[in-house]
Amino acid sequence: MNRHLISAGDLSRDDAILILDTAEELARVEGRAIRKLPTLRGLTVVNLFYEDSTRTRTSFEAAAKRLSADVINFSAKGSSVAKGESLKDTALTLEAMGADAVVIRHPASGAPRRLTDWVSGRVVNAGDGTHEHPTQALLDAFTIRQRLARGTDRHGQGLDGIRVTIVGDVLHSRVARSNVLLLATLGAQVTLVAPPTLMPHAVETWPCRASFDLDAELGKSDVMMMLRVQQERMTAAYFPTVREYRRRYGLDASRMALLPEHAIVMHPGPMNRGVEIAAEVADSDRSTIVAQVANGVTVRMAVLYLMLGGATEEAV
Amino acid sequence: MSEEWLIKGAAILGGAPSDIHLKDGVISRIGQDLDAPEATVLDAAGLIALPGLVDLHTHLREPGREDAETVETGTRAAALGGYTAVHAMANTEPVADTAGVVEQVWRLGEQAGYVDVRPVGAVTVGLLGKQLAELGAMADSAARVRVFSDDGFCVADALLMRRALEYVKALDGVIAQHAQEPRLTEGAQLNEGEVASRLGLAGWPAAAEEAIIARDCLLAAHVDAALHICHVSTAGSVEIIRWAKSKGWRVTAEVTPHHLLLTDDLAEDYDPRFKVNPPLRTHGDVAALREALQDGTIDCVATDHAPHPVEAKETEWAAAANGMTGLETALRVVQKAMVDTGLLDWAGVAMRMSARPAAIGRVSGHGHPLSEGAPANLTLYDAAAGETPVDPRTHASKSRNSPFAGMPLPGRVHATFLRGTATVLDGKVTR
Numbered sequence: 001m002n003r004h005l006i007s008a009g010d011l012s013r014d015d016a017i018l019i020l021d022t023a024e025e026l027a028r029v030e031g032r033a034i035r036k037l038p039t040l041r042g043l044t045v046v047n048l049f050y051e052d053s054t055r056t057r058t059s060f061e062a063a064a065k066r067l068s069a070d071v072i073n074f075s076a077k078g079s080s081v082a083k084g085e086s087l088k089d090t091a092l093t094l095e096a097m098g099a100d101a102v103v104i105r106h107p108a109s110g111a112p113r114r115l116t117d118w119v120s121g122r123v124v125n126a127g128d129g130t131h132e133h134p135t136q137a138l139l140d141a142f143t144i145r146q147r148l149a150r151g152t153d154r155h156g157q158g159l160d161g162i163r164v165t166i167v168g169d170v171l172h173s174r175v176a177r178s179n180v181l182l183l184a185t186l187g188a189q190v191t192l193v194a195p196p197t198l199m200p201h202a203v204e205t206w207p208c209r210a211s212f213d214l215d216a217e218l219g220k221s222d223v224m225m226m227l228r229v230q231q232e233r234m235t236a237a238y239f240p241t242v243r244e245y246r247r248r249y250g251l252d253a254s255r256m257a258l259l260p261e262h263a264i265v266m267h268p269g270p271m272n273r274g275v276e277i278a279a280e281v282a283d284s285d286r287s288t289i290v291a292q293v294a295n296g297v298t299v300r301m302a303v304l305y306l307m308l309g310g311a312t313e314e315a316v
Numbered sequence: 317m318s319e320e321w322l323i324k325g326a327a328i329l330g331g332a333p334s335d336i337h338l339k340d341g342v343i344s345r346i347g348q349d350l351d352a353p354e355a356t357v358l359d360a361a362g363l364i365a366l367p368g369l370v371d372l373h374t375h376l377r378e379p380g381r382e383d384a385e386t387v388e389t390g391t392r393a394a395a396l397g398g399y400t401a402v403h404a405m406a407n408t409e410p411v412a413d414t415a416g417v418v419e420q421v422w423r424l425g426e427q428a429g430y431v432d433v434r435p436v437g438a439v440t441v442g443l444l445g446k447q448l449a450e451l452g453a454m455a456d457s458a459a460r461v462r463v464f465s466d467d468g469f470c471v472a473d474a475l476l477m478r479r480a481l482e483y484v485k486a487l488d489g490v491i492a493q494h495a496q497e498p499r500l501t502e503g504a505q506l507n508e509g510e511v512a513s514r515l516g517l518a519g520w521p522a523a524a525e526e527a528i529i530a531r532d533c534l535l536a537a538h539v540d541a542a543l544h545i546c547h548v549s550t551a552g553s554v555e556i557i558r559w560a561k562s563k564g565w566r567v568t569a570e571v572t573p574h575h576l577l578l579t580d581d582l583a584e585d586y587d588p589r590f591k592v593n594p595p596l597r598t599h600g601d602v603a604a605l606r607e608a609l610q611d612g613t614i615d616c617v618a619t620d621h622a623p624h625p626v627e628a629k630e631t632e633w634a635a636a637a638n639g640m641t642g643l644e645t646a647l648r649v650v651q652k653a654m655v656d657t658g659l660l661d662w663a664g665v666a667m668r669m670s671a672r673p674a675a676i677g678r679v680s681g682h683g684h685p686l687s688e689g690a691p692a693n694l695t696l697y698d699a700a701a702g703e704t705p706v707d708p709r710t711h712a713s714k715s716r717n718s719p720f721a722g723m724p725l726p727g728r729v730h731a732t733f734l735r736g737t738a739t740v741l742d743g744k745v746t747r
Contacts, residue, residue, distance in 0.1 A: 108634040108635060109517050110632055200513040201508050201513050202509055
C-alpha cells in the first residue's frame, strides 16, 4: 500500500481487496467480550478535523482505540491563514507531538496532499473539500460486497459486474469522486446521475457513464447510492427549487419499487429526508445506511491496521 | 553620469557580430573594429544584443506590500532580466488611482535607478469598478501615465468600460483590461477542465475570459478607442482578438511567459506555486498562444510579475495567493518556448519584448531599434549558455514564488544598459 491514503486512486485492486478482507477479519473482533487488539499500542493517531464532523471523527477515533492506539483529537476552527494558525504550523505542531498517523478532514481540496510535505507520519484523507473521501468509498464498497457478493465466502472478491448508480450533487461530492475511482478499480460498472448543472465538467473522461435521467437507470441498478443535496445550491442557480429537484432526482417509494428485487439503497449521510431520499426509502429493508456507519469503524480499523501495523495477518 | 562603453562583437538581434559604442546615453556608433580610447571595453563575443526589454505588466507592490517586493528590489530584478522599462500595476495599497500615488511610484523608480518605471493608473477608484479615477490628473502628473488598468480585477460593468475607453482618447491613453467575468468565476481556483474536475477545484472557465474580450473589442470599435488585453490565456481569446484585428480595430494583447510554457496538469499536487490568475490552461491553449505570438495576433510578452511572501504560497491551494514572479526568467522562458522551437528569431523577440510594448505603453526612449542615435537602452544575452535549473533563492526579487523553480531553462542575461549606464554586468547588478 502507498505510504498515505489521499485518493481512492492510490489503491490498486489488490490493495483495495486486502483492505476489505482485513475489515472482514477485524469485524469478528466486534463479537468478542474485549473488543480490542493490541496492534497499534504505543502509536499515536491524531484526528485533525477542520470541519465539524462528529460521525466521521468518532468513527476514526473508535477504530484507532480498538487497535489500542493513543488518539489525540485536534479540532482547528477556521482554515485560512488569515483566521488562525496556518496548516503548516499545525503540521509542525503535530510533528512535535510525535503523530504516527494524521487523519485530516479539511474544507480545502488538496490540504491532505500538502500535509504530506510537512509531517513524517502517514496521512489519511478523511475528506478534503470537494476532492475525495477514500475511506467512505472503502466502507461503501465493503457494504456492497457484504450485501451483494456471490456465494458465502467473500474473501478475495471484488465488485465485478455490480451496477452502481450514484445520484445527486456529483459536482461538489468528494464521496462521488472517491467512489467512482474505487468502484471502477474493483470492477463495478458505475453510472452517475445528476442534473447537467451538477455534473462535473469533463465527466466523460471519468471511468463511468453519466446520465441526466434517473428513471432510465432504475431498472438496471444493483445499488442506488444517493448523495446529499445542499439547499444552498438553489441560490447559486444549480436547480430552480428543492421541489423540482426532488421530483426529478429524488428516490421516493414509487421509484424504489422499480428497482430490481435484490437492489440496495445507500447514502453516506447526513441525509435530507424528503429531498434526495424519501423517509420510507431510508427506513426500508433495502437501505444499508445504518450498516454503512457500522462498517465505517471496521474499514477504518483495517486502513490503520494495514498502514501502521504491518500487513502480516495476526491471529484474530 | 556619463559612462562610455565599447561593446565588442555582439550579434545585434542575433545577426553578424558588430561593435557598439555607447556615449552620453546614446548609441554613438555601430560598426566593425571600432575605436574608442576613453571607453570601457566589454567583450561581447557570443552574446546577442537586444534593445532593452519593456514590460507592460509588473507588480512592484510598493506602496503597501513591501513584504513581497519594493520598487527597488523589483526593478533590480527587472534589470537582471534584461529590462530597461517596466509598467507598475496599480493594485498597491493605497491603490494608484491618484496623481499622488503614481508620482510616488515613479519617483521611487527614479531613485532606484535600475529601470524606467512607468506607473499604471487605476481605471476606477480603489479598483472597485464603480467610479472612474482621475485619469487626466494621472496622465498630467510627473508620472505621465498612459496605461490604465484595474488589473487584479476586471472592469466588469459594460457602461463603465465604455466610458473609460472613450475618456482616455483625450489623453492618448489605453485601457488595459484584466478579462474575467466575475459572476462566472466566483471562487474559481483552476482552469475549468479535466484536471480541476478530478482535483475537486472550482473551475475558471475559458468563456469567462473570452466573453469580456469579445465585449470590449466591440466597445473599442464602437467608440474608436485603444484597448489592450492583459495576460491572454486561452485559444478562444486568441481567435476573438484575431477577428477584431482583422476588422482594423485598435486592439492589442499580451501573453505571459508562464502561459507560453506551463499547463494546468502541474497543479496535480496542489502546489500553489502554480496558482495564478488567469490560471494555467491546456496544451491546446499553449499551442494557440505561441502561434498567436508568432503571427502577431498577440503583440507582446508581458511578465505579470506577481511576487508573494512565503506564507501566502505555503498553504492549502484555496488559501494561497494568485501569482508568479517572472522578471528574471522571462527572456529564458521565451527562448525555450519560442526561439528554440523555431517560432521566432531574435529580431522577433526584440519586436515582442521591446518595440511593441514600448509602442503600446507610449514609452518614449525605449523600444527603439539598435541604431546610431538611439537611446542606449540594451541588453546583452547569452543564448548559448546551456540549460541550468532556475533557483529562486538567487533572484533579486524579494519573493521566491517562481513556477520555474528547479526547471532547466536556457540562456543568461549578461549585461543591461539604461541610457548608456550599466545596470547589470556579468549577470550581477552593478550596485
